[in-house]
Amino acid sequence: MRLSKKHDLPGVLIVVEGVDGSGKSTQISLLKDWLVSTVEDVIFTEWNSSRIISDTTKKGKKKNLLTPRTFSLLHAVDFADRLEQIIVPALKAGFIVLADRYVYTAFARDVARGVDPGWVRNMYGFAINPDLAFYFHVPVEVSLERICSNRAPKFYEAGMDLNLSPDPYESYRIFQGRVISEYDKMVEEHGLVKIDAKETIHNQQVIIRDIVEKALEEKGIRV
Amino acid sequence: MKRELKNQSEKGYPGLLIAIEGTDGAGRSTQIEILRQWLAIEGYGVVTSEWKTSNLIAKAIDQAKERNLLHAYTFSLLYASDFADRLEHIIMPALKAGLIVLTDRYTYTAYARDVVRGVSPEWIRRLYDFAPEPDLVFYLKMPVEALLKRIIATSGLDYYESGRDIGLSTDFYESFKIYQRKILEEYSKMEREYNFETIDGTLSVEAIQDRLRKNIRECIDSGVIR
Numbered sequence: 001m002r003l004s005k006k007h008d009l010p011g012v013l014i015v016v017e018g019v020d021g022s023g024k025s026t027q028i029s030l031l032k033d034w035l036v037s038t039v040e041d042v043i044f045t046e047w048n049s050s051r052i053i054s055d056t057t058k059k060g061k062k063k064n065l066l067t068p069r070t071f072s073l074l075h076a077v078d079f080a081d082r083l084e085q086i087i088v089p090a091l092k093a094g095f096i097v098l099a100d101r102y103v104y105t106a107f108a109r110d111v112a113r114g115v116d117p118g119w120v121r122n123m124y125g126f127a128i129n130p131d132l133a134f135y136f137h138v139p140v141e142v143s144l145e146r147i148c149s150n151r152a153p154k155f156y157e158a159g160m161d162l163n164l165s166p167d168p169y170e171s172y173r174i175f176q177g178r179v180i181s182e183y184d185k186m187v188e189e190h191g192l193v194k195i196d197a198k199e200t201i202h203n204q205q206v207i208i209r210d211i212v213e214k215a216l217e218e219k220g221i222r223v
Numbered sequence: 224m225k226r227e228l229k230n231q232s233e234k235g236y237p238g239l240l241i242a243i244e245g246t247d248g249a250g251r252s253t254q255i256e257i258l259r260q261w262l263a264i265e266g267y268g269v270v271t272s273e274w275k276t277s278n279l280i281a282k283a284i285d286q287a288k289e290r291n292l293l294h295a296y297t298f299s300l301l302y303a304s305d306f307a308d309r310l311e312h313i314i315m316p317a318l319k320a321g322l323i324v325l326t327d328r329y330t331y332t333a334y335a336r337d338v339v340r341g342v343s344p345e346w347i348r349r350l351y352d353f354a355p356e357p358d359l360v361f362y363l364k365m366p367v368e369a370l371l372k373r374i375i376a377t378s379g380l381d382y383y384e385s386g387r388d389i390g391l392s393t394d395f396y397e398s399f400k401i402y403q404r405k406i407l408e409e410y411s412k413m414e415r416e417y418n419f420e421t422i423d424g425t426l427s428v429e430a431i432q433d434r435l436r437k438n439i440r441e442c443i444d445s446g447v448i449r
Contacts, residue, residue: 069311077300077301080297084296126346
């Protein structure tokens with residue numbers, strides 16, 4: 001399916017991945033500012049942000065009604081909707097598309113929730129293969145420190161629905177630890193570019209821009 | 224070919240799962256209602272579950288359809304979410320409790336509709352592979368001409384039932400005919416693939432009901448359910 005092949009659309013798709021607190025949103029935002037200042041035709045899209053299913057997901061989360069499979073399917077609905085309405089048209093029009101989280105988020109999180117890895121990969125098989133996928137790697141303790149410095153972990157981000165531990169902090173460590181190990185496996189499987197997210201923000205951004213610049217040049221886009 | 228009936232331990236639950244398939248206007252819901260009453264009178268606990276009726280997701284599907292915004296994969300995944308939700312909250316609990324579950328449409332509906340809308344047959348089958356295989360699948364088969372008349376006489380042509388979203392024709396009647404014919408083709412392929420018990424949908428309500436009861440009775444008598 002599409003996900004396993006290079007796309008031949010004129011645009012460029014760049015995605016960032018990593019657990020909460022890995023700093024990926026900061027990095028993609030800096031990347032965006034830079035690209036907008038030089039290339040202009042840039043759009044940004046975020047995981048779980050289409051209107052089509054957001055109310056349903058919210059309601060289901062609130063009532064804790066969602067099994068891992070339904071949860072997984074609903075995120076796929078959101079993704080499919082954004083892919084067809086936003087990402088594909090933009091790529092056809094030659095835009096640089098920046099995505100904060102992509103299918104790899106589902107491959108990591110849903111599998112950490114116990115969904116079959118082959119099943120979720122098949123489900124997202126219709127996705128466009130990104131030109132670049134950065135994975136911001138942090139140890140789970142760093143993620144926990146950054147996310148929960150002034151609040152307790154939230155129910156789903158701590159994987160509390162999985163009954164791993166009654167303590168939200170401990171549950172977070174176990175659940176996000178699983179997510180990180182799923183991401184680590186994907187570095188090779190999906191060619192994710194692994195970035196050490198313990199580095200300074202500036203150093204990471206310098207590395208990323210260098211890689212992005214080369215990828216854009218291959219497409220004939222000069223920055 | 225007869226379906227191989229599995230015993231309780233192979234299935235993992237003591238209940239009986241019966242799916243009724245067929246296109247719009249084939250009379251599924253009428254038959255299910257009569258079956259439900261019959262089985263209740265016979266002393267069996269019955270639960271019914273209809274396509275696209277989960278508390279959580281059905282409304283979202285209707286809203287999205289109203290805006291005519293659905294792409295093939297989005298459409299497909301929305302229905303799969305609805306199905307997964309009903310499976311976990313209604314169908315599986317009932318089967319585990321030893322009830323008879325009658326479903327108005329099942330995964331085969333998705334295999335027909337979504338493939339006609341352009342998703343791959345392998346992809347959609349893998350998507351639904353978490354669904355238990357029914358003990359019996361009845362397919363109420365209708366020729367497209369009879370179907371057209373029945374739908375026009377009752378509900379009238381609807382945008383999605385006519386496949387207008389996939390741009391088959393700007394003429395409603397033509398689009399409906401082409402779309403329903405394609406759906407019927409997919410069902411025909413599945414008759415063998417999944418050993419459907421095919422019943423002629425143009426028969427009278429009573430005649431269809433007799434056929435259904437006869438098959439269900441045999442299934443119950445074979446001891447798959449107590």
